[in-house]
Amino acid sequence: xxxxxxxxxxxxxxxxxxxxxxxxxxxxxxxxxxxxxxxxxxxxxxxxxxxxxxxxxxxxxxxxxxxxxxxxxxxxxxxxxxxxxxxxxxxxxxxxxxxxxxxxxxxxxxxxxxxxxxxxxxxxxxxxxxxxxxxxxxxxxxxxxxxxxxxxxxxxxxxxxxxxxxxxxxxxxxxxxxxxxxxxxxx
Amino acid sequence: xxxxxxxxxxxxxxxxxxxxxxxxxxxxxxxxxxxxxxxxx
Numbered sequence: 001x002x003x004x005x006x007x008x009x010x011x012x013x014x015x016x017x018x019x020x021x022x023x024x025x026x027x028x029x030x031x032x033x034x035x036x037x038x039x040x041x042x043x044x045x046x047x048x049x050x051x052x053x054x055x056x057x058x059x060x061x062x063x064x065x066x067x068x069x070x071x072x073x074x075x076x077x078x079x080x081x082x083x084x085x086x087x088x089x090x091x092x093x094x095x096x097x098x099x100x101x102x103x104x105x106x107x108x109x110x111x112x113x114x115x116x117x118x119x120x121x122x123x124x125x126x127x128x129x130x131x132x133x134x135x136x137x138x139x140x141x142x143x144x145x146x147x148x149x150x151x152x153x154x155x156x157x158x159x160x161x162x163x164x165x166x167x168x169x170x171x172x173x174x175x176x177x178x179x180x181x182x183x184x185x186x187x
Numbered sequence: 188x189x190x191x192x193x194x195x196x197x198x199x200x201x202x203x204x205x206x207x208x209x210x211x212x213x214x215x216x217x218x219x220x221x222x223x224x225x226x227x228x
Contacts, residue, residue, distance in 0.1 A: 032195030038215075039192035060198065081214050083195040106217065160228075171219045173190070181197065 001083035026054060026182040034177040038169035042181065043077055046128040046163050055123040057140070057167065061176040066142070068170040070107035070176075071123065073134055073162040080156065081106045086136070089151025095174030098148075108154040111140030113169055113177065118142065121150075128162040192214060 004020060014032065027050075032042050046053060060069060072079040086108040087101035100109065111121030121140025128134045139151040156162075167179060189207040196202075207215060 030195070030197035030200070032193070032202060035193040035202060035206075037191035037193060039190075039207075041192060041194045041197075043194065043196045045197035079211070079214070106214065106221075130212075166192075168218060168219070 002077045015173075017064040022186065025185055027185055029053075029181040031178060031180045033179075034174045034186070035077070035172075038171070038173045039166055040174070040177055041074060041077075041079075041164065041166040041181060042179065043074065043164040043166075045181045046125070048129055049122045051127055051129070051130065051186065052184040053125045054182045054184065054186045055125065055165070056180040056182070057111060057121045057123065058178050058180075059176045060111060060119040060121070061174060062113040062115045062169060063173045063175050063180045064115055065172065066112055066116075066146075067172065069113050069119070069121070070168040070170055071109045071110050071136065071138075072107045072168065073128060073160075074164040074166055075160055075162050077164075079166050080158070080160065080162070083157045084108050084154060085157060086111055086152060086154025088138075088150050090148045092146065092148040094176055104157075107168065108136055109136045109152075109170075110136075110167075111150065112147075113174055114142045114147070116145070117147070118176065125165070128165075131159045131161060133157050133159075134162060 051061040085103050085104050090098045112119040119142030123138040134156040137153040141149040189212045
């Protein structure tokens, strides 16, 4: 009952209201905020209910410098540390273009946590709960002097079913980071 | 003392702070080394 068209004069029941108000395209699952250290891990957020997920990363701040925020998938509370393939394109606000890529590495490079102005990013995750590759697309930016915009994608090339993920400062510690997790409705 | 991580559990809503495991700490050291090799653009 994903969609229903009401007609003039029809009674809108409490049941219909509750059902259809909840039938948004993105369904909130959970959120997590940094409390200490350089890693924020989220467990048990990927389930068989959805095939695709959106992670919204906001207020990514670092204690001392600007660092890459790495993404790893986890199963039963343990990060997978091999089999990631990714590439990204970046352009600084001054117009300088950079490209980076790595094959069969230990994480996917995504956005930036900055020591001055916070970074932000959105990451789409496809098929973490399927027994095929887990795919990722992302885009983000940060607004410090020397900041840049980034977009890229990658895969985790194995058939493991994942139920969570970690966001990791490439060095040092975060001072803030909040991630919201949504599932893409399928019907 | 190993670095701490923030760990959230979506099913219970609980968030904890704990010390890294030995395996996590080993990867953490590799991450730091990679950060020097793959310097931020």
